[in-house]
Amino acid sequence: MARLMGLTGNEAIAYAVKQCNVDVVAAYPITPQTIMVEVISEYVHNGEINAEFICVESEHSAMSACVGASLTGARVFTATASQGLALMHEMLYIASGLRCPIVMGVANRALSAPINIHGDHSDMMGSRDCGWIQIYAENAQEAYDWIIQAFKIAEDPRVLLPVSVNIDGFILSHSMEGVSVLDDEDVLSFLPPRKPVITVDPDKPITVGALCLPDYYFEIKFQQIQALKEAYNVIREVNREYEKLTGRRYDFVDSYAMDDADAAIVCLGSTAGTAKAVARWLRSEGKKVGVVKPWVYRPFPEEELIKALGDVKALAVLDKACSFGAPFNALCSDIIATLYRYGKDIKVFNCLYGLGGRDITPNDLKAIFNDALEIAKTGIVKEYMKFIGVRE
Amino acid sequence: MVRLHDLPVEELFTSGHRLCAGCGAGIIMRMTMKALRGPTIVVNATGCVEVSSTIYPYTSWKVSWVHVAFENAAAVASGIEAAYKAMRRRGAWDKHVDVIAIAGDGGTFDIGIQALSGALERGHDFLYICYDNEAYMNTGIQRSGATPHGAATTTSPAGKKIPGKPEFKKDLIGICAAHGIEYAATASPAYWSDYITKVRKGLEVNGPAVIHVFSPCPLGMRHDSSKSIEIARLAVQTRYWPVYEVERGKYKLNIKVPQPKPLIEFLKMQERFRHLFQPEFQHELEALQRWVDDNWRRITALCGETT
Numbered sequence: 001m002a003r004l005m006g007l008t009g010n011e012a013i014a015y016a017v018k019q020c021n022v023d024v025v026a027a028y029p030i031t032p033q034t035i036m037v038e039v040i041s042e043y044v045h046n047g048e049i050n051a052e053f054i055c056v057e058s059e060h061s062a063m064s065a066c067v068g069a070s071l072t073g074a075r076v077f078t079a080t081a082s083q084g085l086a087l088m089h090e091m092l093y094i095a096s097g098l099r100c101p102i103v104m105g106v107a108n109r110a111l112s113a114p115i116n117i118h119g120d121h122s123d124m125m126g127s128r129d130c131g132w133i134q135i136y137a138e139n140a141q142e143a144y145d146w147i148i149q150a151f152k153i154a155e156d157p158r159v160l161l162p163v164s165v166n167i168d169g170f171i172l173s174h175s176m177e178g179v180s181v182l183d184d185e186d187v188l189s190f191l192p193p194r195k196p197v198i199t200v201d202p203d204k205p206i207t208v209g210a211l212c213l214p215d216y217y218f219e220i221k222f223q224q225i226q227a228l229k230e231a232y233n234v235i236r237e238v239n240r241e242y243e244k245l246t247g248r249r250y251d252f253v254d255s256y257a258m259d260d261a262d263a264a265i266v267c268l269g270s271t272a273g274t275a276k277a278v279a280r281w282l283r284s285e286g287k288k289v290g291v292v293k294p295w296v297y298r299p300f301p302e303e304e305l306i307k308a309l310g311d312v313k314a315l316a317v318l319d320k321a322c323s324f325g326a327p328f329n330a331l332c333s334d335i336i337a338t339l340y341r342y343g344k345d346i347k348v349f350n351c352l353y354g355l356g357g358r359d360i361t362p363n364d365l366k367a368i369f370n371d372a373l374e375i376a377k378t379g380i381v382k383e384y385m386k387f388i389g390v391r392e
Numbered sequence: 393m394v395r396l397h398d399l400p401v402e403e404l405f406t407s408g409h410r411l412c413a414g415c416g417a418g419i420i421m422r423m424t425m426k427a428l429r430g431p432t433i434v435v436n437a438t439g440c441v442e443v444s445s446t447i448y449p450y451t452s453w454k455v456s457w458v459h460v461a462f463e464n465a466a467a468v469a470s471g472i473e474a475a476y477k478a479m480r481r482r483g484a485w486d487k488h489v490d491v492i493a494i495a496g497d498g499g500t501f502d503i504g505i506q507a508l509s510g511a512l513e514r515g516h517d518f519l520y521i522c523y524d525n526e527a528y529m530n531t532g533i534q535r536s537g538a539t540p541h542g543a544a545t546t547t548s549p550a551g552k553k554i555p556g557k558p559e560f561k562k563d564l565i566g567i568c569a570a571h572g573i574e575y576a577a578t579a580s581p582a583y584w585s586d587y588i589t590k591v592r593k594g595l596e597v598n599g600p601a602v603i604h605v606f607s608p609c610p611l612g613m614r615h616d617s618s619k620s621i622e623i624a625r626l627a628v629q630t631r632y633w634p635v636y637e638v639e640r641g642k643y644k645l646n647i648k649v650p651q652p653k654p655l656i657e658f659l660k661m662q663e664r665f666r667h668l669f670q671p672e673f674q675h676e677l678e679a680l681q682r683w684v685d686d687n688w689r690r691i692t693a694l695c696g697e698t699t
Contacts, residue, residue: 021482023475024471024474024475052475054471055514056470057506057510060463060507061464064468064470066471067460067471068468068470068471068472070471072472073479091464094460200457201456202432202456202487203431203487208457208458209459211448213448
């Protein structure tokens, strides 16, 4: 029987990790993720889980230890944010390159300088090409649900790739919500112990991490590309199986009021919650607006996005991380590339918002919707890049 | 001390690797594999041994072997050790697994010192072996924290003004022993029985152990490739490389050198020290000699020896 618990985003992730029966957690404290590792440490010290908690001396070593542990066939979790993720950067590529199904909780936070502890997506967006499956949750419930699904996706022999589950720093990591949690037995039946395909079993010696020169490197990277494609099918299967268990339906893309929408906002994470509320409010005034939220950012769900966008005429794509010097920020670039590929003539503008935790208010979102509606009517984009709430 | 006929005939580090002729590290790897006592996983930091022994799709290793990156062999070993602990507890694994991390001096003294310190402090049950060829030989002979005073490398060249490396070598075993680990030792491949015995001892210790072994490098130290073991022996016999161990904080000198050979016999065989023999750099030669004397006095005093 499912129960309702009052949990912050961090606690929801830690609770899910506990129910997933992990073997090894190697992590280092960093705001706003710290509570995840504190709660997991409590589980370990109270004998509530079997896991070995490695209190490493840096995030670089956290991911290194995770890779080592994962190669033995163990189930492995870590968590980080911001500078910690940046310090891990080298190891993120190795974790995916060595096909380690590690799951990582990220409480997204701005990158220095200037130092700032609040939420934006600079950390994960800075590592978006690292070969990981990347998921953004809108609230604590989604964070809990995605962690459980993430292990099943990652460890599937067709995938064998690491997964990051992202929650907005402070907005989600530190806000308490009612979270419907599963019984331990239900999680266990959904996610049995890991069945590794190849391990560094000392009884059956193998060499892992050999030097690959130009004659082999490309093929091995190509296999990774194919694994991410394969992950597409696995994510869908896992989402459907989880829906059967919980009644909660997950997919690549979450869409709200898109059936007859003229204009829409595309954004990641918690901002979608506010955007949905504003859309509802504008709908009551007769304005046809909707919201599209990619749950899965990598692999980028092109087909599902096109489907979700339907006949919308104008899009405001919201980015919470800056791609300095680029024509558009990351999410917007991906959306535009997808529209181009599918031959869709939808007008798009990009809004950079929320850097360093700058709040985005319902009024900000209302103005963005109205701008998008205006473009939907006229077909003219006057400003391709807007900066929301910044003093120029 | 292990005897020759005690050693297994089986080679777990096999021929066919692409290490240079006369490479000390290759000899050390072969000896290391002779000391194993059961299921073993080797974690190899990026470096000469790694790039030369596992060029895909080939491998010289008949034990399970993992390479992850340069600076993190100790952290990767931590993860492997912890994983087996957890899997043993839940009944998914039933044997003890020896974990050996292997790194060069760059991967240990410099970029890997943080990960090593962390792993030693946390007390993981693993053996860390640093094969020390006293510079970044894999990238083409750049100075490291292990390069001795005066040695010429490509980033501490024998210039007209600055003749080689101005700084002195770090005390790795002192740093490791200060973590309160149960076993730390130095070794030289010229004293194979001492080294293999120490590897076994390091594996048997319940907790972290560190072995710091001198590794001749014909290319980087610039010596005759047929003289590697001779140089490794001279390093000990000139007191340049004291061979000792630290067991639970207690120092013990394993190879006594009552009548040391002149340091120049060791230096003269290696081109990296050639410039020190120019008259204007006499003082640098003396400085290196002083360091050797002081280091010997310090180590032997810690060992309770009188010289």
